[in-house]
Amino acid sequence: MSLKGKTAIITGSNSGIGLGVARELARAGADVVLNSFTNRDEDHALAASIAEEFGVTARYIQADMSKGDACRDLVKDAGGCDILVNNAGIQHVAPIDEFPVEKWDAIIAINMNSAFHTTAAALPYMRERGWGRVVNIASAHGLTASPFKSAYIAAKHGVVGMTKTVALETAQEAITANAICPGYVLTPLVEAQIPDTMREYNMSREDVVKNVMLTRQPSKEFATVEQIGGTTVFLCSAAADQITGTTISVDGGWTAL
Ligand code: NAD
Numbered sequence: 001m002s003l004k005g006k007t008a009i010i011t012g013s014n015s016g017i018g019l020g021v022a023r024e025l026a027r028a029g030a031d032v033v034l035n036s037f038t039n040r041d042e043d044h045a046l047a048a049s050i051a052e053e054f055g056v057t058a059r060y061i062q063a064d065m066s067k068g069d070a071c072r073d074l075v076k077d078a079g080g081c082d083i084l085v086n087n088a089g090i091q092h093v094a095p096i097d098e099f100p101v102e103k104w105d106a107i108i109a110i111n112m113n114s115a116f117h118t119t120a121a122a123l124p125y126m127r128e129r130g131w132g133r134v135v136n137i138a139s140a141h142g143l144t145a146s147p148f149k150s151a152y153i154a155a156k157h158g159v160v161g162m163t164k165t166v167a168l169e170t171a172q173e174a175i176t177a178n179a180i181c182p183g184y185v186l187t188p189l190v191e192a193q194i195p196d197t198m199r200e201y202n203m204s205r206e207d208v209v210k211n212v213m214l215t216r217q218p219s220k221e222f223a224t225v226e227q228i229g230g231t232t233v234f235l236c237s238a239a240a241d242q243i244t245g246t247t248i249s250v251d252g253g254w255t256a257l
Pocket of ligand 1: 090
């Protein structure tokens with residue numbers, strides 16, 4: 001399957017899942033626009049390395065996804081959008097009665113509101129070209145809850161709900177909107193937590209992974225960024241033309257429990 005000629009914007013893609021998704025879309029032939037709020041040489045170098053490795057056009061555009069105007073400008077500055085992957089996200093953990101208001105506002109803005117703004121800006125481009133894909137990276141926490149993550153869970157459930165509405169508003173066009181709900185994914189951020197947790201609990205790496213991190217993931221394996229990227233590519237394929245308004249869990253059985 002080739003996504004040659006398609007432009008994909010992936011928000012929050014200078015690391016982790018976003019970068020993995022960008023790489024898999026580029027591997028499938030799409031031109032990619034990487035994004036985060038920083039503007040470092042290494043951000044632009046990441047785009048250059050993807051362009052070289054996969055023979056596609058790859059650009060890095062700085063835009064802060066906590067700001068509505070910046071979200072809309074990202075899509076405009078990209079000059080078009082066939083595939084929109086809303087991935088940017090942050091987390092904060094605290095009981096609800098102690099949850100810092102500024103953290104709540106930032107999580108709702110970056111994890112949920114940004115998807116509203118980018119989708120609103122991208123749909124006219126998709127309609128003009130007669131084809132489009134909106135892929136929202138939600139979470140197992142878009143379908144279930146855990147204590148102390150109120151803002152994240154509110155935002156991710158919100159994204160899942162918004163995905164359904166976008167799907168209904170585009171149902172009679174060649175545009176689909178879906179959410180991928182990953183369980184625990186092995187990103188550099190997660191990997192970096194393992195040594196500290198090993199020390200804290202005096203446990204082996206295997207015990208930390210299986211019995212601390214993956215307690216809710218029945219497979220006892222992390223999902224990988226390549227699997228999230230591969231699922232995104234699938235959603236962009238013709239096989240997924242009639243898949244819209246739904247969620248695909250990549251969670252090792254988490255939501256089956
Ligand atoms: P990460 O921290 O590696 O990636 C987050 C990305 O968002 C980074 O590129 C970061 O620069 C970017 N970002 C943060 N604030 C931003 C802002 N204001 N503007 C633009 N970009 C911003 O984490 P990740 O694990 O790769 O998470 C990516 C997405 O996947 C998030 O939405 C997260 O909720 C979701 N997710 C992650 C997991 C997991 O286990 N890692 C599980 C389920 C869902």
